[in-house]
Amino acid sequence: MEKQGQKGGRLLLVPCPFQGHINKMLQLGSVLHSKGFSITKFLAQMISHQDPSHPQFSCIIYDEVMYFCPAVANHFKLPSIMFRTCSATTFLVRALIPNLHLQGCLPLPDSILQDPVPEHYPLRFKDLPITKFGSEEQNLRLMANLFNTEKSSAIIFNTVDCLEQSSLAIIQHQKQLPIFPVGPMHKLAPNSTSSILEEDTSCIAWLDKQARNSVTYISLGSIASMDAKELEEMAWGQANSKQPFVWVIRSSQKISPEWIESFTKDFKNSVGERGCIMRLAPQRQVLAHDAVGGFWTHCGWNSTLESICEGVPMICRPCFGDQNVTARYVSQVWRVGWQYENELERGEIEKIVLRLMVEEEGKEMRKRARGLKHVVEASIDDGGPSCNSLNELVEFIMSS
Ligand code: UDX
Secondary structure, eight states: OEEOOSSSOEEEEEOOSSHHHHHHHHHHHHHHHHTTOEEEESOGGGGGGOOTTSOSOSEEEEETTOTTHHHHHHHTTOOEEEEEOSOHHHHHHHTTHHHHHHTTOOSOOGGGTTSBOTTSTTOBGGGSOOOOSSOHHHHHHHHHHHHOOTTOSEEEESSOHHHHHHHHHHHHHHHOSOEEEOOOHHHHSTTSOSOSSOOOTHHHHHHHTSOTTOEEEEEOTTTOOOOHHHHHHHHHHHHHHTOOEEEEOOOOTTSOHHHHHHHHHHHHHHHGGGEEEESSOOHHHHHHSTTEEEEEEOOOHHHHHHHHHTTOOEEEOOOSTHHHHHHHIIIIISOOEEEOOSOOOHHHHHHHHHHHHTSHHHHHHHHHHHHHHHHHHHHTSTTSHHHHHHHHHHHHHHHO
16 A cells, blocks of 8 residues: 655555554554655565665654564664554553563552552552453563664654653653654544444434533443443443433453344333444544533543543543553543543442533533643644654654
8 A cells, every 4th residue: 555755755654453553553654645755554575575775665664563673674774663552651651560570569469559650640550551461471571572662763652742741751761762742643634534444423413413512422442342241230320320322332252242232222222312322433523523521431542532632521441451541641640531440330330420421520520621622732733742743753754
């Protein structure tokens, strides 16, 4: 897949094959193309056909997960730039995990879970992005590889300076590499789709009929899911709140498709016009809709940035990994959401939904979210930090 630019060199973009990662790389490619670069994506074997005396590419930009790229780039004497699609803070604190292992603290003992992580306020040990997938040994090896930027020329972050200033400053100090925070990418490349699967746009007509700020949007992104008990608690919590909602219920490895289908059908009948349930929503359009006043989210980094950019306050229920870090930042640093920490229970769900959608506290939270939206928006305006950072990135690539 190629795009021809006019004045820049040809860049090879190497994405990681997960939806959230591919989308961001496509957005970055589209932004760099608009700055005059030619773009080649996905064609891993092309690099091995490169003639070192007549380089086809001027630079490789790789998703951090594709950590073998810098070694290949070095072999062909090309610069390589890491593209980090998640938050800068997660990148930073993930580096603490191998040390915890060396100190014999993994798995984390219950006694320290609530303790603050020294020098990383407001994170607690329980918020660290320790993944439960795969073996501990595999994860530690992966983390060491992901944090190793020895052979990289620079790091691009899909983040905004005003959201993660101190984490970015520490990374800059530790890595001694040029750092380019150029987010939010979806605002710099607004015409790109947020999903590679087909979205159900019928909810937009339904939202048009709802009052301003009245609807809760519920979605857990593209990987996390609920089990049957959690789905039932969520359903009755939402129903009992008597507030309208749009709910994305995706297929789940935890429950059979037949169970989900019959549950969704019964629940739709019980809530009638007050609920709009679907498998995949046009999320950015939904969050931008005037009727949406709150987002029940797993705090995936893309969902969080999308919510912040539309000024929608959040109820955070992280499921794993970096989502815990982001939920903590949403609730304690940017203060545009609350974290739901306990097991899903219908009474608690009803309470937190009413708190956000109806009560005075929720209105205050919405005001703060609107304020943050304006600050983040300003970062991509001419002269804003993300805009400047993008221009510096272009200069950096051209002079490499
Ligand atoms: C994964 C991890 O879960 C997350 O922790 C990490 O930060 C990024 O990788 P994912 O679960 O896909 O992310 O969540 P998120 O990062 O929020 O991305 C989901 C994307 O899918 C968003 O851009 C969202 O707009 C889009 N989406 C989701 C839709 O367009 N429609 C939907 O119905 C649901």
